[in-house]
Amino acid sequence: MFTEEQIITFKVQRFDPERDQGPYLKEYHVPYTQGLTVLDGLYYIKEKLDGSLAFRASCRMAVCGSCGMFINGKPHLACHTQITELESTVLEIRPLPNYSVIKDLVCDFTPLFAKHKAIKPYIIRREAGEIDNPTREFLQSPAELESYLQFSYCMKCGLCLAACPTAATDRNFLGPQALGQAYRYCADSRDDGLAERVKEIDHAHGVWRCHLAGACSEACPKGVDPALGIQLLKRQVVLRAVGLGKGRKLAAVVPPPSGQAKPRVEAPPFTVPRAKAEIAAGDSRS
Amino acid sequence: MAEGRKRENYLGIKGWVRAGRYGLERYLYFLQRLTGFGLIIYLLIHLYETSFRLRGEVTWEGVMGLFDQPVFAVLEYVVMAAFIFHALNGLRLVIEELGFALGKPRRPVYPYETSLQRQRPFMWAIGVLIIVFLVVSLYDFLV
Ligand code: HEM
Ligand code: SF4
Numbered sequence: 001m002f003t004e005e006q007i008i009t010f011k012v013q014r015f016d017p018e019r020d021q022g023p024y025l026k027e028y029h030v031p032y033t034q035g036l037t038v039l040d041g042l043y044y045i046k047e048k049l050d051g052s053l054a055f056r057a058s059c060r061m062a063v064c065g066s067c068g069m070f071i072n073g074k075p076h077l078a079c080h081t082q083i084t085e086l087e088s089t090v091l092e093i094r095p096l097p098n099y100s101v102i103k104d105l106v107c108d109f110t111p112l113f114a115k116h117k118a119i120k121p122y123i124i125r126r127e128a129g130e131i132d133n134p135t136r137e138f139l140q141s142p143a144e145l146e147s148y149l150q151f152s153y154c155m156k157c158g159l160c161l162a163a164c165p166t167a168a169t170d171r172n173f174l175g176p177q178a179l180g181q182a183y184r185y186c187a188d189s190r191d192d193g194l195a196e197r198v199k200e201i202d203h204a205h206g207v208w209r210c211h212l213a214g215a216c217s218e219a220c221p222k223g224v225d226p227a228l229g230i231q232l233l234k235r236q237v238v239l240r241a242v243g244l245g246k247g248r249k250l251a252a253v254v255p256p257p258s259g260q261a262k263p264r265v266e267a268p269p270f271t272v273p274r275a276k277a278e279i280a281a282g283d284s285r286s
Numbered sequence: 287m288a289e290g291r292k293r294e295n296y297l298g299i300k301g302w303v304r305a306g307r308y309g310l311e312r313y314l315y316f317l318q319r320l321t322g323f324g325l326i327i328y329l330l331i332h333l334y335e336t337s338f339r340l341r342g343e344v345t346w347e348g349v350m351g352l353f354d355q356p357v358f359a360v361l362e363y364v365v366m367a368a369f370i371f372h373a374l375n376g377l378r379l380v381i382e383e384l385g386f387a388l389g390k391p392r393r394p395v396y397p398y399e400t401s402l403q404r405q406r407p408f409m410w411a412i413g414v415l416i417i418v419f420l421v422v423s424l425y426d427f428l429v
């Protein structure tokens with residue numbers, strides 16, 4: 001289907017609030033090259049065809065979370081989406097829904113960041129001194145790490161809110177990004193902030209607005225699975241409300257090891273070594 | 287950037303209905319809502335209709351006579367079907383929204399496996415149960 005010099009049609013939504021009455025699609029033709037991503041195509045357009053096209057991107061490697069857009073009806077990172085995986089030579093690229101458009105493909109993430117901030121995305125302890133001026137270390141087991149690590153990969157790209165049907169009608173809904181992060185901290189054994197965060201999440205636009213459509217987890221390019229985080233957070237809120245769930249013990253604070261040799265800790269199978277082993281074992285997804 | 291000249295781009299109700307190429311769960315989300323609202327409408331009609339019983343035997347028989355048509359039998363089955371779906375899918379939601387049947391958090395190793403994929407066997411089991419109930423109640427309506 002894809003050969004060098006094949007022409008890919010990019011239908012890009014244009015909208016300049018200074019000039020245009022409403023958004024419209026503009027067609028561009030980009031020659032296919034091996035490994036062409038949607039973002040490469042947009043840069044080609046901006047450099048060679050139309051310098052007025054506005055989009056946001058930075059890292060080109062699915063790390064910064066800037067380049068989210070609605071590509072052929074689904075939210076994707078433009079830099080993380082190869083033309084070949086879309087299985088079409090015609091692309092329709094629109095700004096992420098469920099935000100406001102500033103220009104062309106650039107949306108306003110101010111509400112997203114405000115919601116993220118609202119859930120207090122940091123470790124909360126009763127003895128605040130140890131957080132502000134640490135003198136010792138927190139002890140955390142690998143199992144305790146696993147319980148929240150998945151959610152800590154969130155890079156605030158906002159794709160999940162673009163996928164969420166609830167966010168489509170309730171702009172005050174905290175949304176999968178913020179709620180997923182609320183769970184990331186509430187599940188951390190070093191954190192004692194559930195009581196404080198409950199005020200921010202246990203209301204009509206908080207956890208209970210989620211009805212488990214699951215689209216956020218499907219859209220997330222980092223495998224964060226916000227839907228899982230939100231349901232586990234609901235459980236924490238319910239257990240707390242009925243007076244259960246006091247079983248979790250807070251991470252102990254211990255003096256840092258001084259002088260003596262560090263204990264050797266077996267490294268868990270991290271993403272990269274495991275992926276390498278799979279490739280070595282002849283797994284062809286690479 | 288011209289502050290205040292942004293264009294709102296919320297999908298609105300269309301965002302509920304059009305689930306595009308997303309998973310089945312996003313369709314069930316909308317169906318749960320649709321059947322829920324449908325049941326409320328039915329409940330209101332049902333209360334109004336049965337209130338005629340207060341006006342004595344004769345009025346009641348008259349009103350009941352109006353409903354003695356095949357159309358209403360079909361509609362009644364639709365209400366029953368909506369209730370069956372809503373109740374059983376609601377049961378699935380109650381269980382899952384308390385964090386059960388979704389599996390544990392895991393490291394995001396590509397290709398990612400989400401909690402939604404892990405709940406699918408349970409979801410299909412509920413689906414089979416819904417179909418069984420639908421068939422049994424259809425049989426009940428026909429005989
Ligand atoms: C055994 C009976 C029922 C069960 C187990 C049940 C369960 C549920 C559950 C769990 C939800 C929330 C789902 C979510 O989080 O998305 C829900 C929503 C709802 N239910 Fe029911 N329900 C039942 C009967 C009814 C009846 C009889 C009515 C109407 C009179 C009704 C109307 C609604 C409505 C309007 C919603 C809101 C839908 C939404 O916001 O998406 N339900 N139901
Ligand atoms: S949860 Fe995933 S989709 Fe949502 S903002 Fe974070 S990285 Fe993006």
Ligand code: FES
Nearest residue numbers: 058059060065079
């Ligand atoms: S450019 Fe950074 S995530 Fe795509």
